Amino acid sequence: MIRIDEKSFQSIVEYMKQSYGLDLSKKKVLIECRLTKVLQNLNIPSFEAYVKMLNQDHSGQLIEQMVDILTTHYTYFLRENEHFQLLKNNLLPEFVEKKKNAVYKIWCAGCSTGEEAYCLAMVMEDYKKQTGLSLDYQILATDISDNVLDIARNGEYSIKQLSTIEPYWQLQYCYVKNNTTFFIDDDIRKHITFDKHNLMEPLKINRQFDLILCRNVMIYFHKDMRYQIVKSLENHLYKDGYLMIGHAEMLSVKETQLTTVFPSVYKKEIK
Ligand SMILES: C[S@@+](CC[C@H](N)C(=O)[O-])C[C@H]1O[C@@H](n2cnc3c(N)ncnc32)[C@H](O)[C@@H]1O
Incomplete structure (x- = not known):
């Protein structure tokens, strides 16, 4: 697993809060676990480089992928019936x-x-x-x-x-x-x-x-x-x-x- 540095962690937390309302301030390990594969697929060595890439992502695709991965989609038919x-x-x-x-x-x-x-x-x-x-x-x-x-x-x-x-x-x-x-x-x-x-x-x-x-x-x-x-x-x-x-x-x-x-x-x- 790739570890996240404090500055990158805070910038992801802040972005998710301001843009989507989500509170990830206590989810450091979750962010590391869920995004490590993305970093590996992109061939990026660190979260610092990943955040830099997010900032330069004009297509919005990278951000969209991150939001999708960091949100919980768990559901099922007749949940809370x-x-x-x-x-x-x-x-x-x-x-x-x-x-x-x-x-x-x-x-x-x-x-x-x-x-x-x-x-x-x-x-x-x-x-x-x-x-x-x-x-x-x-x-x-x-x-x-x-x-x-x-x-x-x-x-x-x-x-x-x-x-x-x-x-x-x-x-x-x-x-x-x-x-x-x-x-x-x-x-x-x-x-x-x-x-x-x-x-x-x-x-x-x-x-x-x-x-x-x-x-x-x-x-x-x-x-x-x-x-x-x-x-x-x-x-x-x-x-x-x-x-x-x-x-x-x-x-x-x-x-x-x-x-x-x-x-x-x-x-x-x-x-
Ligand atoms: C855990 S699921 C709940 C699904 C269903 N409502 C249920 O109770 O089974 C939460 C859903 O909320 C969506 N979600 C999270 N933040 C959102 C936002 N800012 N705007 C719209 N949808 C959001 C997620 O993408 C996810 O699919």
Whole structure:
């Protein structure tokens, strides 16, 4: 493993904080482990030389690669399933009662390889079938990493992941392609737009949402940046809209104007 010098470490930490909100100040070994291979592939002997190269990287490719490698993309189908159950049993009946015939809008912020967004669409489809309602919905799913977005758009996953999907969904929405992969049904996919977006920047489209999921993303953020992002997510919620964050995350009263309605679920109630 190539060891990082203090100056290079600080400049990578500062860049990741200012540009992406991520807090890597205690992740020296992680940076060394994950980037050593990159340095070796580039034939660079030191982090000092690597940082110099990053500064001269006008194509942005080297920076993009570093961000992708230093972020955690871990996700799986039906992760923190309570949220999907809550959507089906509580939020959707409420949305339908309050806004009949609307196109419901959902933003999956920090979607990684897409499993979360596909699960949302599957819940919506289930609800439609169960109630007989012809409700329409659009899901915007965003991430900073082109690599994960490519996988998400492709909608093709390892057959091993199939076992984490409930049997009814496997039958309705998944097609086994061969011994190694399965793919997600087109009727599900057509409701989702995968787009590149850095949560530290304003969303390109001026849109409000009935529900925003930003789960297991802010856990890696610097606390000052978290505050900024929560504010922006709040502004993108309709009145009576909901925000879901990861189970291990929590927003303090200082951080949000939203009302806690369930653990890690918040509502925009205008007082
Ligand atoms: C651990 S995954 C969480 C995936 C999914 N939400 C879940 O709960 O399973 C975190 C994702 O957030 C993305 N991310 C990190 N910083 C981001 C930023 N500044 N803007 C947008 N996405 C970001 C990462 O690329 C990664 O794919």
